[in-house]
Amino acid sequence: MRRLLTAAVAVFALTAALMVATSAAPRPVHADGTGGCDAVVETRNGQTLCEIDGSKGGGGGGGNGDGTNIVCKSDGTLVWNGVSYQCDIGIWSFSGGCYITPVVPQPATDDPIWGSSDPSTNRAQWEDCHPPYNPPTMNGAVEIIGPCVGYCGGQNPVERITNELQINKPDLGMAPPGGAGKVGFVNQNIWFWSKALDTSTQTRSAGNVVGTRTFVSADWQIKLGGQDAPGTPLHCTSDNEYTPDKGTAASPDPKCGFQFTAPGTYTISVSTTWTLVISQNGAPGPPQTITSQPNTTTILITEGQSTNG
Numbered sequence: 001m002r003r004l005l006t007a008a009v010a011v012f013a014l015t016a017a018l019m020v021a022t023s024a025a026p027r028p029v030h031a032d033g034t035g036g037c038d039a040v041v042e043t044r045n046g047q048t049l050c051e052i053d054g055s056k057g058g059g060g061g062g063g064n065g066d067g068t069n070i071v072c073k074s075d076g077t078l079v080w081n082g083v084s085y086q087c088d089i090g091i092w093s094f095s096g097g098c099y100i101t102p103v104v105p106q107p108a109t110d111d112p113i114w115g116s117s118d119p120s121t122n123r124a125q126w127e128d129c130h131p132p133y134n135p136p137t138m139n140g141a142v143e144i145i146g147p148c149v150g151y152c153g154g155q156n157p158v159e160r161i162t163n164e165l166q167i168n169k170p171d172l173g174m175a176p177p178g179g180a181g182k183v184g185f186v187n188q189n190i191w192f193w194s195k196a197l198d199t200s201t202q203t204r205s206a207g208n209v210v211g212t213r214t215f216v217s218a219d220w221q222i223k224l225g226g227q228d229a230p231g232t233p234l235h236c237t238s239d240n241e242y243t244p245d246k247g248t249a250a251s252p253d254p255k256c257g258f259q260f261t262a263p264g265t266y267t268i269s270v271s272t273t274w275t276l277v278i279s280q281n282g283a284p285g286p287p288q289t290i291t292s293q294p295n296t297t298t299i300l301i302t303e304g305q306s307t308n309g
Contacts, residue, residue, distance in 0.1 A: 002260060014301065016109060023031075034160070044174070049123030067117075081278070082161060084094050090246070091101075101125060101126050102123050102124070102125050102126075103124040103125055103126060103143060103268075104294045106123060106124055106154065107120070107124050108164055108204070109160070109161065109204045109205060109206050110164075110204055112204075113137050113143065113145060115145065116144060117145045117182070118206065118207055119160075119206045119207075120139065120152065120157045120206040120207030120208075120209070121147060121148060121152065121207065122146060122147050122148060122151050122152070122293050123145070123146065123147075123148050123159075124143055124144070124145055125143070125144060125145075126141040126142070126143060126144055127141060127142055127143075127144050127286065128141040128142075145166040146219070149206070157206040157207045157208070157209035158209055158280070159270060159280060160206055161204045161205070161206055161209050161210070161211035161276060161278060162211060162276070164201060164204050164211070165204055165211050165213040165276055165292065166290065167213075167272060167274060167292045168292060168293075169271065169292045169293040169294060169295045170194040170195075170197055170218060170270055170271065170272050170292060170295055171195035171196075171197075171295065172194070172195070172268075172269075172270050172295040172296075172297055173191075173192065173193040173194060173195045173241055173242070174190070174191065174192055174193075174268065174297065175190070175191040175242035175297075176188070176190070176299070177299075178268055178298055178299040179297055179299075180298075182298075182299050182300065183299070183300050183302060183309055184260065184299050184300070184301050184302075185260075185301065185302060185304045186259075186260055186262065186263055186302070186303050186304070187259050187299060188248070188259065188260070189248060189249065189251070189258075189259060190258040190259065191240070191241075191242040191251045191252040191256065191257055192218075192220055192234065192241050192245075192251070192256045192257070192268075192270070193236075193240055193241045193242070193256060194218050194236075194237075194239055194259065194272070195241070196239065196271060197239045197272065198265070199215035199237075200215070200229050201213065201298060203217070205207065208280055208281045208282075209275070209278065209279070209280055210278075210281075211276065211278050211279075212275050212277050213275070213276050213290070214274060214275045214276075214277075215237075215272070215274055216235050216272075216273040216274055216289075217235040217236060217272070217273050217276055218234065218236040218237070218239075218256075218270055218271075218273075219233065219234070219235055219270065219271050219272065219273055219291075220232055220234040220235075220236065220256075220268065220269070220270050221234075221267075221268070221269050221270075222258060222266055222267075222268050222292075223266065223267045223268075224262070224264050224265075224266055225264060225265055225266075225267070231267075232258070234255055234256065234258065235255060236253060236255050236256040237255070238252075238255075238256060239256075240252050240253055240256060248258075260301040261300050262301070262303050263303055264300075264301055265298055265299070265301075266296055266299055266300075266301060267296060267298050268296050268298070268299065269294040269295065269296040269297075270294060270298070271288070271291050271292045271293065271294040271295070272291070272292045273289060273291050273292075274289075274290050274291075275287050275288070275289060275290075276288040276289075276290050
């Protein structure tokens with residue numbers, strides 16, 4: 001899908017989206033393009049509506065029936081022949097002569113489409129200004145940024161930032177590899193890593209809320225069978241992947257290496273731990289410790305000698 005965010009489009013979006021009104025149940029609407037109603041009907045809770053046909057409008061500016069001369073006020077009403085009616089305009093933008101509807105779900109706050117726009121007071125939206133002027137779909141519409149009128153809806157900034165900075169369970173790298181039917185040997189050097197784990201500090205922001213997530217460690221647990229005891233913990237901060245040229249050497253990071261000293265079936269799991277700080281109005285909240293879901297495998301350890309691969 002094309003993403004178009006030029007300065008010209010951004011200016012247009014700021015004007016167009018401010019005049020967007022929504023209907024609880026979007027339906028075909030009618031208009032004569034002259035600032036009046038094509039039909040006045042009583043519907044939805046007995047409310048008298050002025051039906052306006054956005055399909056006679058268009059984008060690109062100029063020409064008759066472009067929709068821009070239909071005077072629908074920001075409170076959702078218009079006056080026609082001295083009488084005030086509620087506009088029934090669906091997702092039509094009168095000021096821009098286009099259909100505009102929010103993108104669902106909204107892009108992450110670090111998506112380049114936001115540019116310098118604030119995700120807490122703006123929204124990504126599909127815009128369709130081209131014939132036949134149907135409500136926009138991903139086919140033929142462009143994605144732009146425009147301001148929300150009042151609250152943007154959805155999660156508040158703290159919830160949104162916190163959720164965006166949650167973490168998936170890490171990949172599990174192990175040599176010799178774990179899994180069904182996999183075998184290792186007593187006193188063999190075992191390597192653990194997390195397959196290109198991104199340990200960089202991540203930051204998201206929306207409005208006056210800024211969240212920062214900082215890597216602490218990859219945390220391994222090694223247990224014999226189904227034991228309930230904590231087992232042997234390893235707290236790695238590196239990500240050294242085993243390759244065949246390493247032979248039987250130990251991992252260069254002792255915290256990411258291990259030797260089994262007794263035969264048996266072992267369970268190995270890895271999770272990652274991070275520190276999350278949410279700041280509001282420049283004041284940081286207390287650090288939170290967040291931990292990923294674990295990734296788990298097993299390996300059968302027997303007496304003998306072998307290479308890691």
